[in-house]
Amino acid sequence: MSSGEGVKTEEEKAAEARRGPGANAAQRRGPMSMGMPAEKSQDFLPSAKRLLGLLRPERTSLYAVLALVVGSVSLNAVGPKILGRATDLIFAGFIGKQLPETATREQVVQGLRAQGQDKQADLLAKLDHLRPGFGIDFGAVGRVLLLVLALYALASVLSWAMGWILTGAVNRTIFNLRRDVEDKLNRLPLPYFDGQPRGELLSRVTNDIDNVAQSMQQTLSQMLTSLLTVVAMVAMMLYISPLLALIALVTIPISMFVTAAIGKRSQKHFVQQWKSTGELNSIVEETFTGHQLVKVFGREDEVRASFKAKNDDLFDAGFGAQFISGIIMPTMMFIGNLNYVVIAVVGGLRVASGTMSLGDVQAFIQYSRQFTQPLTQVASMANLLQSGVASAERVFEVLDAPEQRADATAPTTLDDPHGQVRFEDVSFSYDPEKPLIQHLDLCVEPGQTVAIVGPTGAGKTTLVNLIMRFYELDAGRITLDGVDITQLTRHNLRSEIGMVLQDTWLFGGTIRDNIAYGRPGASEEEVVAAARATYVDRFVHSLPDGYDTVLDAEGGNISAGEKQLITIARAFLSDPALLILDEATSSVDTRTELLVQQAMSALRHDRTSFVIAHRLSTIRDADVILVMRDGQIVEQGSHEELLASGGAYAELYAAQFSGAAIDVDTGEAPAPDLAGAKV
Template identity: 55%
Template sequence: MGFGMPVQKAKDAKGAMRRLIGYLKERRTQLLIVLAAAVLSTVFGIVSPKIMGKVTTRLFEGAMLGRLGAAIDFHFIASILLLLVGLYALSALFTFVQQYLVAGIAQKVVFAMRRDVQEKLARLPLNYFDSRTHGEILSRATNDVDNIGNTLQQVLSQFISSLVLLVGVLVMMLTISPLLTLITLVTLPLSVLVTKKIASRSQRYFAEQQKTIGELNGHVEEMYSGHTIVKAFGYEKRSVERFDAINGKLYDAGWRAQFVSGIIMPLMMFIGNIGYVLVAVVGGIMVTRQAVAIGDVQAFIQYSQQFTMPITQVANIANLIQSALASAERVFELLDEKEERPEPAAAPSLPKPQGRVVFRNVSFGYKEDAPLIEGMNLEIAPGQTVAIVGPTGAGKTTLVNLLMRFYELDGGSIAIDGVDIRELKRSQLRGLFGMVLQDTWLFNGTIRDNIAFGRTGSTESEVVSAAKAAYADHFIRTLPDGYDTVLNEEATNLSQGQKQLLTIARAILADPAILILDEATSSVDTRTEVHIQQAMTELRKGRTSFVIAHRLSTIRDADLILVMNHGRVIERGTHEELLARGGFYTELYESQFTGGRRNKAV
């Protein structure tokens, strides 16, 4: 990251730095070794030019005295050269030790942070994920942690080395000539002034560049993800024109940003060369007056060229640190999020769950000032099939989320077989349920693995039996690799209906005490739906089942139908009882099957 690159800054840099140092404290011994190695490596490198200067001085003196018949002292020069080889070897060795330890420290910090983030994500409530995009959460867990690791690896080694080098070079220059040191330092404010001026201007262009890159990425992603619609509506030409416009703006901003920031280094070299010329001229005059040895002038020129390097590195490191602290702050914000209610220390067990579910004065709202469910009372007997119907936003799915404790109740209680669900461990509670949702979820793996996800340790025959019960076995065997067919990340190599069949097979294999079916047959054809309904009827025998229904034809045989609206159960009864009542359910039914009334989204 160069001088002109814009850097995201932390809101509380001190707080983020303090917590980041907390991760480093566990490795303080290694850090002390890194510090010692950096100091030794830099010191051995710093003294070398001064020693090299002695060789130059001895050669010069030998050459001058050679005219008077004296010989050059090659033995002295050889011993100095051997000493230099040793010093450079030691410097390289300590640099290797430093880099080796720094790499380990950085990766261990990243390992610890990733572990903490993963454990935290497992403890966060569902509403955290509902209120944030997946990309935002993934960015904190991956990009931000990686940025911290990369920065630590660069900063821990470079920052220490740069500071030691800066101080060491300054000391060595002062020991040679305070006057030449003053000349070198005079050019420093000029370098800082030029850098600051150009960096402030280039930052505007870099910010525009980053903004335009985001705009271009958004356009490309949108056009390619919806390429079928783009082609169907003949939008290709306008899409290309839009792309060209954004791309042109990006070219302009990128060119300006790179050009302006690229000026910095030539200007710094120009200013540095001015200092070099001044040092060479003044140093030459001092040599002629025998105020300083020629070898010391040579060493000083090397030091003056090294002097600007650590300053440049420290400036770059400052940018890197700002970026890392911003990433650390984002990670710590995630780690500080409010977690799920702690699990009970001693949870009761349900060795043979019956599936009796009781709601007592249940109240809940996604926001404190906007209650959705108030004072709900329900009692569902073991083995009953309960259908939940109602308009969009009525609270159907919320009811199921509360039952599985994805959200905590604001008031009242829910009990299963007489045990409050808050007294059970979440893993034990959710192990009682089998779910088939309208939105299918399959992972990257074989079809066999995806079905077997329903129960750990299931056999091949059990997987096949579940697939047959879900009417998925036939289409699986028509695939080239059958049950060994590997699904890609989004399972796009299967149709939506086939994916739904696999999730139903997974629920059948799980053999749960309570079933939750959220419009489980919405993505299959009518003929397959009949088969699945038969399989579901068989599966529901002896189990309590909650069926969230949109098509009322699928829940006619339900033992109990709950009609919800605005978070309340406004009607309950069987299909025939509700139709005979002529209420809200009758209106929904007629809107679907008679066409006589306006169809309301159910």
């Protein structure tokens, strides 16, 4: 296809009202629009499950991550227990220094019992490292500390390796997601984009995907580590003291209930937050794209009001999401502190009674803190996780959108097209309840130039869009050289068609690149030849960098007429078999129009051409002129024949050149005075 422009022109703008509110509510939004109504979000769990399913190709990496996390958590779990031995050594040395060296531990315990001091006896009986008369064994304490240091160092190395592997897996997953979304956009039909504000769609494929990446990166490793840490801490606590473990485990159902209750209230706010972000981006995008129009009509106040309203919506949604989900963290910390107090009191009593050693109580308190900390971390990540899932839902909506009809499984190929186009009983409508084109028959022979005229909304651009297969027919068929266009691949069909639109569209790049877009691989000489033939070469040399002048995406650094000439040169370079010109000279001055018409005559030579025109002076030499009204061809013939018939074409011609009034709805006008009209 030789043109990269969009195809939304006057017929489609007028037909928006006929397409129904559902498909076009978003498209009708102007600089002062307020966005679409709220959408119902998907359920959190199915969306989260689907999001995690994106990691399925990274199974090997995830297994490695799991093994590394298990190793790291296990080493961290053993650490406090071993560190408790150091506490026991220090405590035993402190007590042993105060006892006579001549007695053994058993003798000291028996003496205390004989004196009726059973609690003290039970306490010393639990000190396995007690040596009466000896102080702290710093050598043993040092060995324990070195062992713990080695365990924690190894755990850190495993955790670092886990983070490195997981980062790669997540980034590859997001890379694939972006690729899938890009591929999906190329498979979506044109009506989908008609119903989506550009800013909203851009927000989905940029902001939302970035948010999904951030959420997955920050939550996966922390969630996995936290959950396994909880399991490891529970196992160690049960090993040390089942009673204290039961006390600590009471916090689990309480924590789950609190997290679920708060998370349920905040999820809707996260969905609204990212929806409001897309709507705000849409307003910003369309406002700055049409900033000249806004200033010309003095609508700055309305734009500011529209922006403020959406910005306030985003503020309210963001504040609600962050505040409500933020309550989870302090609530979990409060529950953890209560648990810590209860364990400390009960553990102290058990040490005093001799049923536990001081080192075990110390280790248990560490485990209880390490047990509640992961729960708190999981709770604190709830807002990030919910935000990521809300963004994922918006991305999934794009991925789940209905695609354009697939190409034929065994397509026909046009190797040497001649350009014969037939419409055979064609019917099409944007809204099934409001028919537009009904039972249209038309035959255009190779090399003919067909001009299409008619009032706005008559279906002129729709007709050529159907040839391009931008929309699918409701009934009938269109053939190119006798082959149904649905039996051709879209690429094959559009590669044989050149299209120049009234609304120009240029890439951000050099003038040379924009012309060469019409035929990849074209040589420098061919690009320059196309530029000369379409009079682009006349103004290029007045630019500082010539053909290397860089244009922005809107082509704002050249005039509208110069942009139009570049798009014509693009079509010229593609050398198509079928040419479609939709008001292609509407933006050029009168002198340039005459020159471009000469170039167009050469371009149309031996090509079938469809020319949509409002200025009837530009189509006098057309082989066939089709007059359309309400989706139907009401007249066809040459310029002279249609004038002589005194029908709809004559009325349009008289209205344009004689200033006669004409009703655009009924098409009725006073009888034209053609006596002075030059044919």
